[in-house]
Amino acid sequence: MGEEIPVTVLSGPLGAGKTTLVNHLLSNSGDRSIAVLVNDMGEINVDAELLSAGTEVAADGGVAELSNGCICCELQDDLETEVARLASEREFEYLVVEASGISEPEPVARLFTTGSRAAAAYELDTMVTVVDTARFLDAFGDAEGIERETAPGSTDRPLSDLLVEQIEFADVILLNKADLLDAAELDRAEELVRALVPRAEIHRTTHSQIDPGAVLGTGRFDPAETGSGAGWQHGLDGDDAPAHGDHDHAHPDEVYNVSSFVYRRRRPFHPERIRALLGDLPSSVVRSKGLLWIAGRDESALLMSQAGAHATVEVLGPWLASLPEIEREMYRSNRPDVEWDDEHGDRRTELVFIGQEIDDSLIGRLDDCLVTDEEWGEGVETGVFPSADEEALSVETR
Incomplete structure (x- = not known):
């Protein structure tokens, strides 16, 4: 033809x-x-x-x-x-x-x-x-x-x-x-x-x-952008985001009370406290997605995805920091853009929240879910969060 x-x-x-x-x-x-x-x-x-x-x-x-x-x-x-x-x-x-x-x-x-x-x-x-x-x-x-x-x-x-x-x-x-x-x-x-x-x-x-x-012949489909141009992805890829560290990165786009912010931390969540928070997210949060670092699951990066009143948490793959040294260094040499911390490697939490009238109290609630120095030193049970061979955790968020 x-x-x-x-x-x-x-x-x-x-x-x-x-x-x-x-x-x-x-x-x-x-x-x-x-x-x-x-x-x-x-x-x-x-x-x-x-x-x-x-x-x-x-x-x-x-x-x-x-x-x-x-x-x-x-x-x-x-x-x-x-x-x-x-x-x-x-x-x-x-x-x-x-x-x-x-x-x-x-x-x-x-x-x-x-x-x-x-x-x-x-x-x-x-x-x-x-x-x-x-x-x-x-x-x-x-x-x-x-x-x-x-x-x-x-x-x-x-x-x-x-x-x-x-x-x-x-x-x-x-x-x-x-x-x-x-x-x-x-x-x-x-x-x-x-x-x-x-x-x-x-x-x-x-x-x-x-x-x-x-809708016909628009030429708008772009294999590099369609799908990857989602709001949560834009938030994680933002040029103005800090490379690492315990700093808030908030960038409200407040039009008709719609705003978004990125939550980044280099400290794991306590599994019981973050599970409780996921079950009690504000109804103003329309969408959230990103990486979770859960204490006791130091080998696995977890992916959290929430839409409306439902969230899932599943294993995305291993943290590079958990791999044997030879394998870890090979991956790092092939992926020089990976954010790396001298103490924690690539382990981190990066979550984007999008919604209506999301106030700063959510940041404080998330911070309260992080492990304390004492808990981190003594070790924490992993709770309900999945490991690599387990099914995703499903949560009703409110």
Whole structure:
């Protein structure tokens, strides 16, 4: 077919407006020729049935369906086969992939950026996430709402976890159903999203109506930036952050009361006290993520990830300082950018907190969770935090 075909991937929760957006694109594409692939977790692909049946693209086989599974995991091979078939059988300028409401966007993106049949014919162009704005505010404000729900088909993964992942791995975000909210609520939602993913382009929409050019052929996908441009990542990578030491690094971006700060320490947390704090985080904290150093777990770097009312802590890997000397020095020579302390090596805590009206009392509460000199000298039991061969710790944060 010549040049690679640009791909737009649509993510977002069930009911946010993804299928409505696809219908809108098909009905308002003008001279653009579009093929569509729709994924549905059910045995019958309801979303595909809802697409504009009378459009030319549907009539000549330009709407493909993948049902009874998720294209981010068990249907990956089927997705690759189907998009390759579309490219070989039809002439079109754009491919739109509507992922299921529980799809993780990164594995879908990877299919179009690695050495696969799909990557040979296509070029990933834009990752779009459609958000039900009112439910988003319920999930990450003070209200009890979506954050207590689990993702469909999952018995344990909170919907807030998945929604944050879909937002953070987006180039373009539609704050949909904007007509159901007032201006102040929309401003608040936009600034929360902007704090979660600063590089994304944000549009307020009603019934997913948007200029097709805002989501097709934008060229916004950047393998080095999409996903890694999340707000928590920006915080950890900030140029103005201190290299090490027990210093606060606060940088509020206070617009509509949304702020963020980075907490860095070269002293481990007491496991019982930090576990208690994770179960009692302020409701104002929308998102936090980063490295944990837990006393008694000096061999393992732990990754904490919190979204809304749920947090997980899992083993990320060994601290370089815990490796045998030869192996440690080899890693350090290959990674000269690793922050190193003469006494503690690379062991440290680095956490980014993003939220609404987060006050300085949280810094004091975190400091109170650090081990004392006496505790550090006597040794501390590891408590509930996982080791390398154990499952992640799951915590309800409030």
